[in-house]
Amino acid sequence: MKILIVDDSRFNLEYAKNILIENNIDCHILLANSGKEALETITSTEIDIVILDIVMPEMNGIEVLTKIRKNKKTHAIPVIMFTSLTDKQALQESFDCGATDFINKPIEPIEFISRIKAAIRIRKYEIYLKETLSTIKNQNQELLDLNKQLQETQYHLVQKEKLAAIGQLAAGVAHEINNPIGYVSSNTETLSKYIRKIKAAIDQYSELLHCLNDTDIQSEEVKNRIKDLYDLQSKLHLDFILSDIDSLIDDSFEGIEKVTKIVQSLRNFARQDLETDFNYYDFNDLIEETLVLIKNEAKYIIDIEKKLDELPLISCNRTQIGQVLLNIMMNAVQAIKSQNRKEQGLIKLITFVSENYVVCEIIDDGPGIDxxxxxxxxxxFFTTKEVGSGTGLGLSISYDLIVNKHSGALLVNSEMNKRTTFTIKLPIKTIS
Ligand SMILES: Nc1ncnc2c1ncn2[C@@H]1O[C@H](COP(=O)(O)OP(=O)(O)OP(=O)(O)O)[C@@H](O)[C@H]1O
Ligand SMILES: [Mg+2]
Incomplete structure (x- = not known):
């Protein structure tokens, strides 16, 4: 505890100091002979209590007190005024300026010591309170940090859990489809070869039939057989079947190709890439793959318009960027669907190169974002979707854990009831 005694009288200073020493007051005593010296000591040393004479030449006690109270560093120090009975007016003024207490002059030892002891007690409480407050503040900050950590861990866990579940499902389904689609594809191939052969044979039979029909050497039985065959051909619509067969087979091949693509996209998406698995990809291919996955969600309700410029390959984690695209496109589809509107929705996908970035804009004409x-x-966890339908993690994961880690940017711009644009920017790095 540091006590500063300020008085222009050397006698008073020494007298006050001696009383404190004689009464074993546990403190470090500093003395100042003038207001100026007092202010210098107070600003350079941490003082706990000031005993301040009111009447002093040059700078009186009230001026010193005013300066102490104005200074942010010193404004809370308890200041006890030293005063003689004739200073009543000045005493009042001191209290108006923030004095803590007063001690009468000439010094009466018992009163002096009692006042100082009370001031020390109050000061100790103040220090104790200050320390407790700072401990509470620190603990509070620790709790806030812990809470934040907990939230982050929680959402990483939820995200991992969700991805793992979807990944397993998708991988399983894709695997199941992959097998049958393989033999359907190869059987259709074989079937188409057989049909080509059968068609060739049928062509020959037809020609023979025409030939026989045109000759005169026909027994009654041959005539009847020829007629039966013509009847059968027309009954079976053989001409139509033969002309339609090719387009049916072409359609089947097209269907098989589509399913194969879906399966491939699902398998790519479900593949458990390591976070460090970076490779060079064409961003437009990733868009096409994601489109295969969302096409069904958008069918009949939303048109998809593409304007994809030719792009350089970029180094990225295919699964993760696929996840960003899927979430943003799904958000757009869900936003448009939430409007339950009559007219068709529109999602535009635009890619281009700007400076050292591949840029992709995903624009929907949905409700917009407030x-x-x-x-x-x-x-x-921010979501406006119904409980159970959105976790509110899609964009935060896309932003924090994926695009940022790719040294890219994810931006949003929205105009209510007009459009929402999400922009993904990923850096182009030269392949070494
Ligand atoms: N294209 C959009 N149009 C309107 N609002 C959008 C659009 N995209 C995102 N939002 C808003 O941003 C919120 C957060 O999206 P985010 O993808 O992070 O979570 P979610 O879609 O709600 O849930 P999750 O993706 O985890 O299933 C959405 O709930 C929605 O309010
Ligand atoms: Mg989402």
């Missing part, structure tokens, strides 16, 4: 919440959409 200005009041647009700053929150990248926060974990």
């Amino acid at each position: 200005k009041a919440v647009i700053d929150k959409i990248f926060n974990p």
Whole structure:
């Protein structure tokens, strides 16, 4: 505890100091002979209590007190005024300026010591309170940090769990489809070869039939057989069947190719890439793959318009970027669907190169995002979807864990009831 005694009288200073020493007051005593010296000591040393004479030449006690109270560093120090009975007016003024207490002059030892002891007690409580407050503040900060950590861990866990579940499902389904589609594809191939052969044979039979029909050497039985065959041909619509067969087979091949693509996209998406699995990909291919996955969701309700410029390959984690595209496109589809509108929706996908970035814009003509919440959409767990239908993790994962880690950017711009644009920017690195 440091006590500073300020008085222009050397006698008073020494007298006050001696009383404190004689009464074993546990403190370090500093003395100042003038207001100026007092202020210098107070600003350079941490003082706990000031005993301040009111009447001093040059700078009186009230001026010193005013300066102490004005200074942010010293404003809370308890200041006890030293005063003689004739200073009543000045005493009042001191209290108006923030004095803590007063001690009468000439010094009466018992009163002096009692006042100082009370001031020390109060000061100790103040220090104790200050320390406790700072401990509570620190503990509070620790709790906040812990809470944040907990939330982050929780959402990483949820995300891992979700991805693992979807991944397993998708991989399983894709595997199941892959097998049958393999033999359907190879059987159709064989079937088409057989049909070509059968058609060739039928052509020959038909020619023979025409030939026989045109000759005169026909027994009654041959005539009847020829007629029966013509009747059968027309009954079976053989001409139509033969002309339609090719387009049916072409359609089947097209269907098989589509299913194969879906399966391939699902398998690519479900593949458990390591976070460090970076490779060079054409961003447009990733868009096409994602489109295969969302096409069904958008069918009959939303048109998809593409304007994809030729792009350089970019180094990225295919699964993760696929996840970003899927979430943003699904958000757009869900936003348009939420409007239950009559007219067709529209999602535009645009890619181009700008400076050293591949840029992709995903624009939907859905409801837009309210200005009041647009700053929150990248926060974990922020969702406006019904409980159970959205976790609110899609964009936060896309932003924090994926695009940022690719040294890219994910931006949003939205105009209510007009459009929402999400822009993904990924850096182009030269292949070494
Ligand atoms: N294209 C959009 N149009 C309107 N609102 C959008 C659009 N995209 C995102 N939002 C808003 O941002 C919120 C957060 O999206 P985010 O993808 O992070 O989570 P979610 O889609 O709600 O749930 P999850 O993706 O985890 O299933 C959405 O709930 C929605 O309010
Ligand atoms: Mg989402």
